[in-house]
Amino acid sequence: MSFDRRAFLRHAALGATGLTAGASLRGGAEPPATAALPGFDERGPEEFWRAVRAQFPISRALAYFNTGGLGPAAQPALATAAETTRRLQEQCEHGHALFADARADVARFLGAEPAEIAFVRNATEGNAIVAAGLRRAPGDEIIFESHAHPGGSFPWFNQEKLRGVVVKLFEPDVQSAAGNVARIAGLLTPRTRVVQVSHVTAPTGIVMPVADIARLCRERGVWFHIDGAQSAGMFPFALRELGCESFATSGHKWIGAPHETGVLWVRRDRLGDVAPTLVGAYSGELDFLPGELRLADTALRYEYGTRNAGAVLALAAATRFQEQIGRGRIAARGRALAAQVRAGLARLPGVEILTPEAPELCASMIAFRAPAVPFDRLFDRLFKDHAMRCRPVSEQKLNAVRVSTHVFNSPAECAALVAAVGKILRTA
Incomplete structure (x- = not known):
């Protein structure tokens, strides 16, 4: 039986609607809502926001204030994950043919080109790919803030052990955006190779002036990487306008996607600077053994092996739901x-x-x-x-x-x- 991607998507969409309408959740959760969101009225917006709340399976007994740690997945994402997984199991297919449309959706959401988007497990994995893939020598310096999440700091401390790079930290300035730029500038030396910042710091929610930091890095010829675990889904931006070379984020926080969903973005003209350290099927092509592996000329080079297609499509569904809300x-x-x-x-x-x-x-x-x-x-x-x-x-x-x-x-x-x-x- 041949695999018809268009037919699969059509049936999956119908099935996801049925799942959302018919499923029930345990533990006093909100019932799934299938109706379109009401129009937004600035004079009385709470009806709209109650309808949005109904799309998240949060217990009525819980007031949840930890999206910065782990956000609940929205019902459209959960339905897409479940129905995609079920239909793939029925057809015994891996679902990689479905990734192109999901990649286009996520790229639109982030203001990027589909060729620049790699699906990863979370921001940590994206950060680690950049830290391991950039060619660095002993003594090369890496700068990031002292409030960096372990998912952003551990990959560089590991490179400190493995390759002898030098990590330098700055304390975030809570008084001034310009102060954060100045603190980074004060640490730059001829050996500085990478500056990384959290777009929004995890401990206290400081928004970093990434455009100004990007300008400083560009003037000094320094790679600029953003850990965007907290920003994607919290507020809108376009990656192509931030000025960084690379960016990583998670789907399971503010975007409203399931666990183990994330994105690594590497600017198209800099893909060759981040060498994939883990590769496999789908990372490129190799016609015969022995032979020469030809890596994909897109961010697909950072993906490998069979993936959970349900989770990938759920990430795209979550971005579409955010766009529906506004x-x-x-x-x-x-x-x-x-x-x-x-x-x-x-x-x-x-x-x-x-x-x-x-x-x-x-x-x-x-x-x-x-x-x-x-x-x-x-x-x-x-x-x-x-x-x-x-x-x-x-x-x-x-x-x-x-x-x-x-x-x-x-x-x-x-x-x-x-x-x-x-x-x-x-x-x-």
């Missing part, structure tokens, strides 16, 4: 809810907010601490006593709690969070 609308909603949390926390005695307030330095995450209550105890009581899932921040001894606000959160939840923190502090 990417600017998503960014504005997350920012407004974070501002509400900030304003409420600022009124509580003894609370210190670590995330900058300047609009260019913050977005949809707020980190705070209250010295009267240890951060881990505060996190624990929010979760156990109030069913509010935040994220404890122990990195760099920040000893804080981080709150992420996304499309499924509501003003009522944010008000309840502030009230819960106040109650915990009063009874400490």
Whole structure:
């Protein structure tokens, strides 16, 4: 039986609709919603956002504020993953023929060319491919911020062990975007080869001035890589306009895709500078053995072996769902809810907010601490006593709690969070 990609996609789309309409989820989750989202009315937007919330299988009993760690997948993504997997199993096919359309969707979402997009497991894998693939010599210097997530820092510390590169760190400036550029500039030397920053830092949600950093790197001939695990899906941008050479992100946070979905982007004209360190079927061509392996002249060179096509197509479905909501609308909603949390926390005695307030330095995450209550105890009581899932921040001894606000959160939840923190502090 031949594999008809068009027929498969047609049947998968029909099946995904049926799955969404008929499936039920355990554990008090929201029932799947299949109706189109209502029109957005700025005079009364909560009806729209309740419909968006219904597309996420979050328990009604839980106020979830940890999208920066692990976001729930949207129902359209879950349905696509399940139905694609089922139909591929029925036909005993791997589904790689379906990747082209998914790649085009994800490329459009990120403002890139499909040829520049590699599907990876997460931002960590994308960061690791860049760190291992760039040709570096002992003594070459790599600069990144002290707030880098392990998924961004560990690959370079590993290269420090393996190849003798030198890692140099800068402390993020919470007062000024220009200050972050200056701190990087102060570390540059003739041996600097790579600058990497988190687009949005994981511990405290600082938005880095990536366009200005890109300009500095370009002037000095330094490779600029962005760990975009927190930014993709939080606010819109176009990769081709950021000025970096490479970028990695995860689907399982703000985009709303399942676990083990991610993207590595390498600018088309720089693909030859990042050597694939793991290759296999689909990375290129080799007609006869022995012979010469011809790597793909696209980012496909970083993909290898049989993949979970259901997850890849689910990532594309999640990007389409974000576009349906409206990417600017998503960014504005997350920012407004974070501002509400900030304003409420600022009124509580003894609370210190670590995330900058300047609009260019913050977005949809707020980190705070209250010295009267240890951060881990505060996190624990929010979760156990109030069913509010935040994220404890122990990195760099920040000893804080981080709150992420996304499309499924509501003003009522944010008000309840502030009230819960106040109650915990009063009874400490």
